[in-house]
Amino acid sequence: MMKKYLSHTLIILAFASSEAFGQKAEPLQIGSDRELFVDQYLIETLDKARVTLHHPEDRGKVLDFDKPWEGAFSAYVTIIEKDGFFRAYYRGVPTAGKDGNSAEVTCYAESTDGIHWEKPVLGIYEIEGSKDNNVILANAAPITHNFSPFLDSNPAAKPNEKFKALGGTSKSGLVAFTSADGKNWKKVQEEAVFTQGVFDSQNVSFWSEEEQVYVCYFRSWTGKGYKGFRSVSRTTSEDFIHWTDPEPMGFGNTPYEHLYTQQTSPYFRAPHIYLAIGARFMPDRKVVSDAEAEKLGVNPNYYNDCSDVILMSSRGGNHYDRQFMESFIRPGIGLQNWVSRSNYPALNVVQTGETEMSIYVNQDYAQPSAHLRRYALRLDGFASLSAGYEGGEMLTKSFIFKGEKLELNYSTSAAGEIRIELLDENGNKIPGYSMEEAQPVIGNEISREVYWNGSSDVSELSGKPIRMRVYLKDADLFAFRFH
Template sequence: MRALIFSFRFLPLYFIFFGSMAQEAIYLDDRRELFVDQYLIANLNKATIRMHQPVDMGKVLEFDRPWEGAFSAYVTIIEEDGLFRTYYRGVPTAGKDGNSAEVTCYAESRDGVHWRKPDLGIYEVNGSKENNVILANAAPVTHNFSPFLDSNPTAKPAEKFKALGGTSESGLVAFTSADGINWTRLQEEPVFSQGVFDSQNVAFWSESESQYVCYFRSWTGKGYKGFRSVSRTTSKDFVHWTEPEPMGFGDTPYEHLYTQQTSPYFRAPHIYLAIGARFMPDRQVVSDAEAEKLGVNPKYYNDCSDVFLMSSRGGNQYVRQFMESFIRPGIGLQNWVSRSNYPALNVVQTGETEMSIYVNQDYAQPSAHLRRYALRLDGFASLSAGYEGGEMISKPFIFEGEQLEVNYSTSAAGEIRIELLDGFGNKLPGYSMEEAQPVIGNEISRFVFWNNSSDVSDLAGNPVRMRVYLKDADLYSFRFK
């Protein structure tokens, strides 16, 4: 009886603490979580967050048509129901941004590897309509025309695809399309004008924020004396946009971010990945003689570029967890010229366990082309530990689901064990490290077991923490499913 009285006497205090914990806990629902930031991490002990480098899979698309050429750039990849579409600027000679020679080109593929350029017969270019041009005579929109597949559930069928393009002279002009090939200007005047725009300016419908977001070129400091940077604006209707906000980068140093290519990751759309081009002005690698031998335009070998990786979960902040290059320039001086190594917008799945990132290379050279790089699904970064072992303890979170699914890799000697704790960090009977079945192998999807059961539904809806022990292993993502 005394124990019962004691329990009820302190029950209100328990609910105060538990209620506070529930308010502080991160609500995951059944979303997949990656390790591109430390959003869920409370503590690391002998474990690290490791960025992984995509594997070069070779050339997939040459910019070899007369209206394409050495200065083709600003590529977008869109996948829908097994059809891959790519859009890019075609212009064979260097000129002022937004000049009349620039066109928007189109190619398509059924596997993301083998591409064809259909003769669309829409615009006459060089005296013929036998070409793959989907937009012409629309300067300066064709300088950086950047489309997306609109996932807004209220989007009109005739506006299934949307796009923005333009420079500071025109502002960002909006286009729409029902099929991704035939495009119509949404309105005569630009939809947004408060920016510099001399790069690829990207937009998409955000499921997590329930609005359109646009990330566009801006500059730090005054005029062009600072760094190329990124700002953001939002819209409910794709026509009326909010006052822009400059994006923050935490305490990382400023660098010239020529493109940012921010887009929702298709397996975790609440996480936006920015896989863009870092530009290093006046960092010359190629000599005059070497440039002449390569056939590089004289104005385009005084600088170099590579690919960076950062992320955002909405709002005006990026997390730049890695300052190191995500994709380094390849072997050969042709990769070390100005404005080469610029990644395309969007990551797409190209195999059962594979996703692809596309990068334009050999810029300002006769050999200009698009190249494919591959990663395992979710394989941008991992929670990792070596042979001596390490662990991570998460922040409190609340999930919905019945099983814990992991994407992971271990060595033959390695393993992963996962323990579920209550929100205060106390062991939960049935889900302890001692009861956890070792996870060994290399799989995109596997459920975690404790005492021969993977059922975690009793814990759903309550604050919990996750303790992950790794030995010579990587955990790429997890999800309560």
């Protein structure tokens, strides 16, 4: 196999040293960031290798929307994890009504593992004559239609404002709130902080470590008014009060689709990459018949459409990379999963095990069985660079890293392997880091250092422009970083 592979490498090297390096671009600065394969930011060429989308596994129901003030139309969930403690925020409303109606409240649940959830009795608001409830915001319409908080990682954030949130519709604009504990909230000011949008969905915000500003992604439409497609725009702020003029997000050359939610947030293991795990809405794509809907107990206005979960990414600015048009999470087995506004993902991906992360999805919308469901993936496992038994290669663009070791998150078969070769920016082999000197990486690990001639030290190349060639045989590479 190796002899065959080496002859193959010579062909690739000949190509790499000519056309691939004919026009020099400025090296990408990756520092010690973890790099994923949710986009092709670092990829120069692929030969018999591909980028593969992976699909989360259904781990079952974790939270019923079964309280009288919650109900079948509960939606727009946000998950926040800090130091192993998990918080969930979501809209509660038992009956269908106009966006921003007075019955909508914001509910709260918590967990110590992200799997088993409780609804604490908070005693903050009186609902139906009692304060024995899990409501953290009420009597605040239309803010409670889509109230979406985040934990502020801005080092300059005041201790009593570590939690921030935006909520509101086009009628109110987006109104800003802060909280010290994530339970007791107060308005930053009476008037809206941002008004240039439609907002009839979950509008999400966060502090960007990469861009050093607050970022808000919100509902907009292509075309004029409510004609065209549900889409996304973005605005930024230095103080969470004054926001820039909105910019519509671009999607490259991919076709427009209705994106009901976009759920954009920094990935916790690579915060320079924003992941958008959103809901693709298919209006008038009816799967459930009238008789079937009646049997399920679906509200008559909510089974003429269907939805699923999609994956996009961004590295800042007004552009999404939509590398995968196929569904990230398909609707589950059973007609209850094929009604309008079901399968809407919660905001944020969180770690729920040593090697596992979780994504939560709103299901059985407009039905008595409405609930939140958990889906699991390996850490970094959204997509991978992969090749089959015959083997394949990736060549990166020129980049500059900082660090002493190269770490991989990978999986191979018993017969498979990964080998890494480091090249100079012109594609020439660097003595000590060639493919022939590379130790095969075999196994299935979240973190594994790469060795050449018995050494993993790459510090002499730190700060210099290099390229990386990855050879895979029956293997997946999920992520890598220099550290």
